[in-house]
Amino acid sequence: MSLLRVTDLAVSFAGRPGQDPVRVVDGVDLHLDAGETLAVVGESGSGKTVTALSLLGLNPASPTCTTTGSVLVDGTEVVGLDERQWQRVRGSTVAMVFQDPSAALNPLLTIGTQIADAVRAHEPMSREQARRRAVEALDLARMPNPQGRLGQYAHELSGGMRQRAAIALAIAARPRLLIADEPTTALDVAVQAEIMGMLGSLCTDLDMGLILITHDLGVVAGHADRVAVMYAGRLVETGAAATVLGDPRMPYTQSLLAATPRVDGPARQRLTAIGGRPPNPRERPEGCPFQPRCPVAVERCSTTRPVRVDLGLGHSAACLLVEQRPSIEPPAVAIHSGPAAGAEVLAQFDDVSLSYPMRGGLLRRVTGHVHAVRGVSLSVARGRTVALVGESGSGKTSLTKMLLRLEKPDQGTVLYDGIDVTRPDRDQLRTLQRDVQVVFQNPYASLDPRMRVRELLAEPMKVHGLDTDEAELVRLLREVGLDAGALTRYPTAFSGGQRQRIAIARALALRPKLIVCDEAVSALDVSVQAQVLNLLADLQQQHGLAYLFITHDLAVVRSVAHDIAVMRDGQVVEAGPAEEIYQDPKHDYTRSLLAMAPGHPTAPQRSTA
Amino acid sequence: MTAYLIRRLAQLVPVLIVVSMVLFALLRLLPGDPTTEILGQEASEADRAALRADLGLDDPVWLQYLNWTGGALTGDLGRSWLTNEPVGAVILDRLPATVELGLIAIVLTVLIGLPAGIIAAVRSRTKTDAVMTTASVFALSTPHFYLAALLILVFGLWLRILPPSGYVPFTEDPLQNLLHMVLPAITIGSTIIAVIMRQTRGSLLAALGEDYVRTARASGLAQRRIVTVYALRNAVVPVVTVAALQIGALMSATVVTEAVFTVPGMGTLIVNAIFSRDLPIVQGAVLVVVVFVLLVNLLADLVYARLDPRITY
Numbered sequence: 001m002s003l004l005r006v007t008d009l010a011v012s013f014a015g016r017p018g019q020d021p022v023r024v025v026d027g028v029d030l031h032l033d034a035g036e037t038l039a040v041v042g043e044s045g046s047g048k049t050v051t052a053l054s055l056l057g058l059n060p061a062s063p064t065c066t067t068t069g070s071v072l073v074d075g076t077e078v079v080g081l082d083e084r085q086w087q088r089v090r091g092s093t094v095a096m097v098f099q100d101p102s103a104a105l106n107p108l109l110t111i112g113t114q115i116a117d118a119v120r121a122h123e124p125m126s127r128e129q130a131r132r133r134a135v136e137a138l139d140l141a142r143m144p145n146p147q148g149r150l151g152q153y154a155h156e157l158s159g160g161m162r163q164r165a166a167i168a169l170a171i172a173a174r175p176r177l178l179i180a181d182e183p184t185t186a187l188d189v190a191v192q193a194e195i196m197g198m199l200g201s202l203c204t205d206l207d208m209g210l211i212l213i214t215h216d217l218g219v220v221a222g223h224a225d226r227v228a229v230m231y232a233g234r235l236v237e238t239g240a241a242a243t244v245l246g247d248p249r250m251p252y253t254q255s256l257l258a259a260t261p262r263v264d265g266p267a268r269q270r271l272t273a274i275g276g277r278p279p280n281p282r283e284r285p286e287g288c289p290f291q292p293r294c295p296v297a298v299e300r301c302s303t304t305r306p307v308r309v310d311l312g313l314g315h316s317a318a319c320l321l322v323e324q325r326p327s328i329e330p331p332a333v334a335i336h337s338g339p340a341a342g343a344e345v346l347a348q349f350d351d352v353s354l355s356y357p358m359r360g361g362l363l364r365r366v367t368g369h370v371h372a373v374r375g376v377s378l379s380v381a382r383g384r385t386v387a388l389v390g391e392s393g394s395g396k397t398s399l400t401k402m403l404l405r406l407e408k409p410d411q412g413t414v415l416y417d418g419i420d421v422t423r424p425d426r427d428q429l430r431t432l433q434r435d436v437q438v439v440f441q442n443p444y445a446s447l448d449p450r451m452r453v454r455e456l457l458a459e460p461m462k463v464h465g466l467d468t469d470e471a472e473l474v475r476l477l478r479e480v481g482l483d484a485g486a487l488t489r490y491p492t493a494f495s496g497g498q499r500q501r502i503a504i505a506r507a508l509a510l511r512p513k514l515i516v517c518d519e520a521v522s523a524l525d526v527s528v529q530a531q532v533l534n535l536l537a538d539l540q541q542q543h544g545l546a547y548l549f550i551t552h553d554l555a556v557v558r559s560v561a562h563d564i565a566v567m568r569d570g571q572v573v574e575a576g577p578a579e580e581i582y583q584d585p586k587h588d589y590t591r592s593l594l595a596m597a598p599g600h601p602t603a604p605q606r607s608t609a
Numbered sequence: 610m611t612a613y614l615i616r617r618l619a620q621l622v623p624v625l626i627v628v629s630m631v632l633f634a635l636l637r638l639l640p641g642d643p644t645t646e647i648l649g650q651e652a653s654e655a656d657r658a659a660l661r662a663d664l665g666l667d668d669p670v671w672l673q674y675l676n677w678t679g680g681a682l683t684g685d686l687g688r689s690w691l692t693n694e695p696v697g698a699v700i701l702d703r704l705p706a707t708v709e710l711g712l713i714a715i716v717l718t719v720l721i722g723l724p725a726g727i728i729a730a731v732r733s734r735t736k737t738d739a740v741m742t743t744a745s746v747f748a749l750s751t752p753h754f755y756l757a758a759l760l761i762l763v764f765g766l767w768l769r770i771l772p773p774s775g776y777v778p779f780t781e782d783p784l785q786n787l788l789h790m791v792l793p794a795i796t797i798g799s800t801i802i803a804v805i806m807r808q809t810r811g812s813l814l815a816a817l818g819e820d821y822v823r824t825a826r827a828s829g830l831a832q833r834r835i836v837t838v839y840a841l842r843n844a845v846v847p848v849v850t851v852a853a854l855q856i857g858a859l860m861s862a863t864v865v866t867e868a869v870f871t872v873p874g875m876g877t878l879i880v881n882a883i884f885s886r887d888l889p890i891v892q893g894a895v896l897v898v899v900v901f902v903l904l905v906n907l908l909a910d911l912v913y914a915r916l917d918p919r920i921t922y
Contacts, residue, residue: 056827058823058826058827083832087829087830087831088829089829090826090827090828090829091827091828091829091830092829095827095828096824096827098820098823098824098827100820103819103820103821104820104821104823104824105821105824106821106824106825106839106842106843107821107843107917107918107919108842108843108916108917108918109838109839109842114825117825117828117830117834117838118828118829118830121828121829121830121831121834122829153918153919155918155919166824169824169828170827170828172828173828173829364616
């Protein structure tokens with residue numbers, strides 16, 4: 001008997017009064033055996049998280065949300081349980097690990113209290129016993145010094161350790177099924193690999209089922225036995241991981257794979273982005289929901305809804321053309337190569353150091369320094385992309401802050417186009433403020449929610465006395481692939497990818513020469529990530545822009561970087577042309593970063609028996 | 610923590626200096642001649658001049674200020690111009706009634722405002738929530754003097770179950786003392802109870818929407834424990850901020866309320882002293898109130914650190 005058997009699961013949310021309910025998940029079938037890992041893959045809004053939450057009864061209560069179908073966990077039907085019955089299931093039979101461990105752990109309670117609470121909710125036991133169980137769970141999650149963590153708070157732990165604590169919390173009451181929702185998206189590549197490895201072995205050791213929810217097929221490759229691809233609330237392809245990734249039949253799966261950046265992918269070549277965005281659940285087309293974005297769609301795709309066809313060996317796909325083996329085989333389009341190495345230097349860091357003082361004692365005297373950047377020299381040539389790669393805390397953002405005049409270097413000089421950035425005169429300051437722009441990681445936080453797009457775009461232009469007529473603003477929006485209708489709307493009306501386009505348009509408004517992209521695509525879905533990366537490449541070609549591209553992920557910059565500088569502990573450990581770094585990394589640290597990146601031949605693979 | 614406490618106490622010094630200067634200057638700008646109040650309309654010019662010299666009113670203002678603050682530093686707040694009693698003794702005499710009133714109002718806030726906020730948040734967007742939220746709007750928008758008059762009319766004169774006004778010291782008759790305190794305490798407490806209720810409701814609702822509450826639910830914790838431990842602890846931090854700020858408002862509510870219910874506390878003392886131009890009493894009493902409010906806010910900052918381990922001083 002399977003550990004989990006989901007049959008014809010559907011979840012609808014009630015709309016506003018007078019509106020029909022919206023079906024967010026529709027006809028989903030899943031099954032999972034103990035010790036097995038199933039990856040549920042899809043873009044934001046594909047219904048994957050709602051599916052997961054319905055296995056825990058965590059969707060809003062009826063009448064807001066209605067769940068139908070059957071979910072058998074360990075042979076017990078859980079659809080239709082009341083709140084008290086769900087309480088007994090949650091944690092002890094099915095448990096969940098959420099995406100952002102810094103938000104998922106209670107900031108005011110110690111790790112020990114939270115884990116012990118989770119255990120005691122299901123098994124009556126003394127505090128001392130619960131403590132022992134907490135240590136045991138932390139140990140299973142491979143937390144260093146588990147005993148010592150009990151009294152610590154979430155903010156005292158690093159990102160990776162927080163996720164270990166959150167996983168310990170989830171497995172403490174010994175669940176049979178663990179659901180992990182984007183467990184590593186918020187983490188550095190190195191930590192990602194460790195956490196994924198740990199989750200996999202937990203499954204085997206505890207004979208537990210694992211459902212891995214992700215938008216990133218790169219993560220799936222090494223760590224899942226089977227894959228279920230969701231689109232617009234429906235399951236569109238499912239099967240063994242090797243089959244689905246190696247011989248995908250549904251054009252959507254193929255598109256997702258093509259959009260996933262890989263370190264072994266072609267250098268400086270356009271990623272195959274999936275155009276458009278998933279359909280609004282209220283306006284799903286009559287036929288195949290993927291049809292409007294599908295490169296191989298034929299006429300009947302817009303009228304006939306495909307059902308999943310069994311292709312043997314548990315592989316099934318929902319596509320009308322499945323027999324013809326559709327293939328979206330993308331044409332290889334090289335990105336305009338840009339100026340050769342040795343082009344005119346635009347920005348230059350020369351032996352730059354930056355440290356932050358630590359203060360303490362009665363008079364808040366400086367008691368020491370944190371060295372964020374130590375003796376870094378780096379240059380960005382006109383029209384080229386330099387990728388600054390490193391883990392969080394490696395000093396890459398601190399370095400660019402000195403170029404943006406947000407920090408002053410303790411030592412060394414930062415030059416931009418001959419201007420000493422630390423001591424510009426009036427005119428030079430205006431040049432700097434116009435020429436150097438920045439795009440941040442989180443487009444949900446970087447755009448003022450109370451300003452319309454028109455104001456967001458016009459603001460920097462007004463400051464610099466530029467013309468802000470309608471035509472100019474529309475031209476800016478067109479450049480980033482948005483239409484004029486966006487001008488009168490607020491940022492909340494847009495998806496993450498569209499917001500990042502607005503942020504880019506705002507950066508472009510002053511016709512800059514250099515844009516600092518601080519993890520500018522890290523928060524985006526793979527499909528959208530590819531769109532934005534392609535957009536950045538197009539803009540570079542049109543305007544001769546230079547990019548200083550900050551990232552923790554070597555795969556992401558594969559398609560855009562001319563030069564790479566790898567940073568660690570405030571120093572550049574290796575720098576050079578991108579091709580050299582990918583082909584022949586000199587430094588051990590670069591090698592380990594490459595080895596851990598998804599898609600690398602030596603990345604840990606898992607047999608898919 | 611100790612270092613922080615010392616630093617914060619040191620920061621109070623300049624605040625107090627500025628407050629005392631402003632207070633002193635404002636009172637000197639009051640129209641009217643204190644000697645008229647003290648000696649009456651008929652007094653001769655010579656008597657007045659003598660009294661003025663006696664009270665030190667002929668000295669330059671800066672010297673008067675220095676004399677006052679110099680005394681205050683040694684614990685001597687001067688003497689009443691009207692009765693010649695030491696200001697310190699007068700304040701000590703009036704303080705207990707006000708402190709008692711304030712404490713009862715705070716107890717009422719904790720007993721009513723906090724639970725009402727919790728219930729309104731847990732049952733948000735139900736009838737219970739609507740009734741409580743509406744009641745709080747009434748409580749917030751009713752002026753204290755009006756509410757006081759209403760309470761006196763209903764409970765004191767119509768129903769005759771509570772004394773309409775007056776004061777009995779606790780030491781004399783504890784029961785009578787408390788009965789006399791009920792109506793004024795409700796009057797003063799009305800605003801704070803409503804503010805705390807709304808703040809608790811708002812921040813608890815926000816906390817209940819946080820990821821860590823979802824984690825707690827996903828671990829199978831009971832709703833009761835999730836609300837009282839996982840969400841409320843986080844929600845209470847902003848409530849403390851608002852409560853501390855309300856203490857200042859509570860002091861001004863006291864002034865009006867004590868006057869209406871004829872409670873011989875700091876409020877009545879300040880009002881009467883202002884009318885009779887007994888400036889040493891006004892200065893002393895207001896200074897005591899200011900110090901109190903500043904200390905309450907310092908206390909609130911220390912409470913944050915106890916509640917939230919992320920705050921370190």
